[in-house]
Amino acid sequence: MDYQKLAQLLFPDLQLTPEDIEKRYPPRNLPEGAKVTRIAPSPTGFMHLGNLFSAIISERLAHQSNGVFFLRIEDTDLKRAVEGGVETIINVFHRFGLNFDEGATIDGDKGDYGPYRQRQRAEIYHVFAKELVLRGMAYPCFCTEEELAAMRETQQEKKLNFGYYGEWAKCRNLTLEEIESSLKAGKPYVLRFRSPGNPEHRIKHRDLVKGDMELPENDQDIVLLKSDGIPTYHFAHIIDDHFMGTTHVVRGEEWLATLNIHLQLFLTMGWKAPKYIHTAQLMKMDGESKRKLSKRKDPELALDFYHAEGYPVESVLEYLMTLLNSNFEEWRMANPTAPMNDFQFTTNKMSNSGSLFDVDKLQDVSKNTISMMTADQVYDHVITWAKQYDEQLYRLLTEDEAKAKAIFAIGRGGSKPRKDFAIWKEVKDYLAFFYDELFVPAGADSYPENVSKEDCLAVLNGYLEGYDPADDNSQWFDKVRALGESLGYAGKPKDYKKNPEQYKGHVGDVSGVIRLAVTGRTNSPDMYCVMEVLGRKTMEERIHQAMGILKG
Ligand code: GLU
Numbered sequence: 372m373d374y375q376k377l378a379q380l381l382f383p384d385l386q387l388t389p390e391d392i393e394k395r396y397p398p399r400n401l402p403e404g405a406k407v408t409r410i411a412p413s414p415t416g417f418m419h420l421g422n423l424f425s426a427i428i429s430e431r432l433a434h435q436s437n438g439v440f441f442l443r444i445e446d447t448d449l450k451r452a453v454e455g456g457v458e459t460i461i462n463v464f465h466r467f468g469l470n471f472d473e474g475a476t477i478d479g480d481k482g483d484y485g486p487y488r489q490r491q492r493a494e495i496y497h498v499f500a501k502e503l504v505l506r507g508m509a510y511p512c513f514c515t516e517e518e519l520a521a522m523r524e525t526q527q528e529k530k531l532n533f534g535y536y537g538e539w540a541k542c543r544n545l546t547l548e549e550i551e552s553s554l555k556a557g558k559p560y561v562l563r564f565r566s567p568g569n570p571e572h573r574i575k576h577r578d579l580v581k582g583d584m585e586l587p588e589n590d591q592d593i594v595l596l597k598s599d600g601i602p603t604y605h606f607a608h609i610i611d612d613h614f615m616g617t618t619h620v621v622r623g624e625e626w627l628a629t630l631n632i633h634l635q636l637f638l639t640m641g642w643k644a645p646k647y648i649h650t651a652q653l654m655k656m657d658g659e660s661k662r663k664l665s666k667r668k669d670p671e672l673a674l675d676f677y678h679a680e681g682y683p684v685e686s687v688l689e690y691l692m693t694l695l696n697s698n699f700e701e702w703r704m705a706n707p708t709a710p711m712n713d714f715q716f717t718t719n720k721m722s723n724s725g726s727l728f729d730v731d732k733l734q735d736v737s738k739n740t741i742s743m744m745t746a747d748q749v750y751d752h753v754i755t756w757a758k759q760y761d762e763q764l765y766r767l768l769t770e771d772e773a774k775a776k777a778i779f780a781i782g783r784g785g786s787k788p789r790k791d792f793a794i795w796k797e798v799k800d801y802l803a804f805f806y807d808e809l810f811v812p813a814g815a816d817s818y819p820e821n822v823s824k825e826d827c828l829a830v831l832n833g834y835l836e837g838y839d840p841a842d843d844n845s846q847w848f849d850k851v852r853a854l855g856e857s858l859g860y861a862g863k864p865k866d867y868k869k870n871p872e873q874y875k876g877h878v879g880d881v882s883g884v885i886r887l888a889v890t891g892r893t894n895s896p897d898m899y900c901v902m903e904v905l906g907r908k909t910m911e912e913r914i915h916q917a918m919g920i921l922k923g
Contacts, residue, residue, distance in 0.1 A: 372547055378504040380554060381511060381562070387498050396484060396614040405438035407618045409474070410464075411608065413445045414456025418463045418674040418690075420653055420664065420728065421623050427691055428648060429621045430469050431716040438618070442474030443611060444488040447601050457488070463674050474592030484615045489607050495604040498593055499610055500562055500642065503843025508567075508639060509595055510540035511560040513553045532570075535563065536590045543592065559774050562596040564606075568635055577629065579619070579648045579718040587633040605632050613642045624649040648718055653694075654725040664728060671730055681756040683744075685711075686737030693736065694728065695722040708743060738790040746779035753779075756795035764799045767806050774904060778802050781900045789896060804890040805904060812913070815886040815921050821876045822884055826858055828919050830884045831914050833857070840907055844899040848882075855881035 399407060408429035412422055426751035426896050433440035444460065446452050461477055473482025480487050503509035512535070514522075517537075537692050543565060545553075553560070595606040602610075612620060626633075627649050636643040648730045654661045655669065671677075677687050689711060692699045695721045706713065741749065750768070755774075757765035762822055768775040782789030791801050803809035818827050831856045842850065852862045859875045861867035866876035889910055895901055902910055 372507065373506050374505050376395060377510075377547060377550065378501050380551060380901060381504060381904065382497060382501045383666075385494070385497055385501055387494060389498055389502050391466065392495055392498055392614065396616070399439065399484075399616040402437055404436055405618075406432045406436045406440075407439045407616045408433045409441045409443050409612070409615065409617050409623060410621070411443040411445045411611075412452055412460050413448060413682045414460060415451045415864045416453035416456045416459055417666070418459060419666070420674065422655065423467060423674060424650055424695070425621045425623065425688075426464060426469050427688065428650065428695065428716070428718075428721075431712075432619055432621070432718075433472075434712075435716060437615075439472045440470075441482060441484070442471045442487065444475045445604065445608070445679070446653070447489045447604065447607055450602075453781070455488060460674070466678065467674075467688065489611070492602070492607070492611070493600065493602075495614070496596065496607055496610055497600070499836045500602070500606070503564065503595070503639070503844055504562070508565050509562050510543060510565055511550055511554075512592075512594075513541060513558045513560045513565045515820075531765045534591045536592060537568065540592045544675070559598040561598050563592040564636070564639075565597050566590050566592050566635065570630070576634065576647075578627075579646055580651070580721045581624070581627070581649050581723050586631040586634075586835070591632070591634050592695070593632055594899075597906050605629065605636065609633055609642070611639070612645055613640070615837070617645045619648060620645045621648040626681055640659040646684065648721075651725045653728045657730050660723065661727065665723075668865050671728070679760065681753075681760065681798075682733070682737055682775065682793075683740060685794075686733065686740040686793070688742055692716075693732075694722075694726040703814055715791075734793040737793040741792065742783070742788040744783075744784055746776045747780040749783075750776050753798050754794050757798075760796070760897075761799060767808065775802075777904045781896045781904070792895070804892060804895070805901075807909070811889045811891050811915070812916055812920060817828060817893070818921070819876065819880045819883055822880050823875075826875065827884050828918055829858055830854060830881050831888055831918055831921075834885055835911060835914055838907070838910075844909075847899045851882050851885065852878045859897075866883060868904055885914075889913045 401407070410422070410426045410429050412418070412644065415668055430440050432438070434519070442461070442464070444457055446457075456475060456477060464471070471481075473484060473487070474486045475479065483766040486492055500509060514535075518541075522535075522539060523533055524538070540563070542563070549654060566589055568590045570587040570590050572588045573585040574588055575583070577584055594603050596602055611617075630647065630649075634644055653664045653672075655664055666672055677684075692711060693703075696714070696716055699714060699720075702714050738861065744752070750772070754765060754768050757768065766858075782791075792798055799809070803811070815824075818824075822830070834851070837850045837854065839846075855878045856862050858881070860881050862875040864877045864879055867874050882898060883893065886895055889895060889905065906915075
């Protein structure tokens with residue numbers, strides 16, 4: 372076969388050579404040990420936890436080693452690409468604070484190793500496709516869908532491996548004349564790789580997470596260029612990772628199945644393959660058994676879910692890091708307030724079997740993360756969220772910023788900060804009673820059973836009479852205690868427990884009555900602080916309203 376002629380037939384207008392491309396992408400000038408990583412999503416419009424998982428690992432590996440972290444858009448599969456998909460990718464990663472040094476941006480590209488969108492790199496792929504044709508390692512295949520389906524059927528009947536390989540690879544043996552006449556007839560074709568592999572042979576591979584493994588050599592004549600000239604993922608990404616200088620590829624373990632193809636292509640091209648980190652699938656418990664997170668069943672798989680629910684980005688990252696590195700939690704205990712990036716992430720501490728994703732655990736982590744924030748930080752987060760998702764909450768909080776911040780300051784800052792909410796969506800319910808517009812008074816039957824209606828009224832009356840805004844927290848509480856004692860309630864719960872028959876109840880019941888009247892709830896943050904934020908007027912109005920409800 373005259374490969375020169377074949378190459379000329381298939382790529383008549385292509386002038387560029389591999390050397391031209393090599394010149395365009397000189398090796399990167401980076402310090403010893405610097406890692407170059409990328410994330411390479413397809414613009415499908417759906418961003419999921421797996422994307423974020425890989426991105427965190429890639430970002431950490433690059434930035435911990437003074438390397439480069441870049442974004443490449445893999446848009447070769449037009450069927451999967453959606454309008455606005457690239458913007459979604461960029462915005463989501465930006466929101467999660469993952470900053471790319473290079474790559475696709477909203478209004479173009481940043482960096483010297485672009486273009487960073489595969490569809491803009493068509494010519495580069497063609498140069499190397501042509502190179503493989505010249506070497507006799509690639510050939511056009513004119514098989515139709517029907518022919519391929521029939522072939523598959525026969526393979527199934529004969530219980531053979533599926534695919535285009537060995538004797539099944541019909542177009543491998545076409546003559547130049549046959550090819551020429553098919554081309555002349557305008558028959559569509561794909562360009563296939565002429566695989567030199569033999570599946571009886573094994574190749575050794577060391578994955579940084581999965582460890583050492585042996586893979587069968589690939590013998591499939593995989594498609595390099597589709598009939599529209601667009602490359603497949605297999606072909607495009609090895610060319611990109613080579614020229615963009617990727618040192619570590621982090622991707623989901625579903626790619627292990629075709630890793631032998633990728634390693635074979637690197638070898639054929641004479642390029643050094645990057646190191647691989649194939650991450651385990653995210654699993655969840657479903658009843659007694661574990662299963663993969665599913666797009667259809669599990670809203671928590673989608674990254675949009677976290678935004679809409681109002682999970683702070685910090686919480687999600689913090690939780691994912693506990694899944695990613697087994698020693699992270701221990702580090703966090705020893706360094707409760709340190710920025711997460713002070714933690715030394717390592718692939719050695721990654722689990723090589725599926726990580727269990729647990730929304731309840733994420734909620735706990737998030738409560739904790741939020742409890743460490745200042746009132747100002749909480750305020751900023753909540754209004755940012757509410758602006759998009761809850762107009763009323765946004766208005767209430769911004770109309771009186773000082774009041775909102777005073778609410779968020781309650782129980783914050785000490786050694787045991789309050790942990791009232793895990794997501795911003797829960798904030799409205801938490802603070803509703805501070806706002807007349809949202810306040811729901813307690814019904815008469817919500818009051819403690821052991822406190823008679825008369826006593827409830829006496830507590831509320833007595834409380835109003837004794838109230839002095841100048842009292843500090845302990846003076847305030849002493850008065851409530853004294854009020855209860857005068858009505859036959861123990862001043863201390865433990866006295867009541869010792870001699871329950873001597874009392875009607877204890878001071879907790881008495882303050883509970885006040886709490887119910889003022890907040891409408893049996894649970895609230897420290898009442899003294901609540902009163903301070905509400906102010907005397909509102910407090911009095913609420914107590915009068917409660918007395919009205921109690922009187923019926
Ligand atoms: N485009 C591939 C995907 O979206 C990326 C795989 C890779 O990182 O190489 O799954």
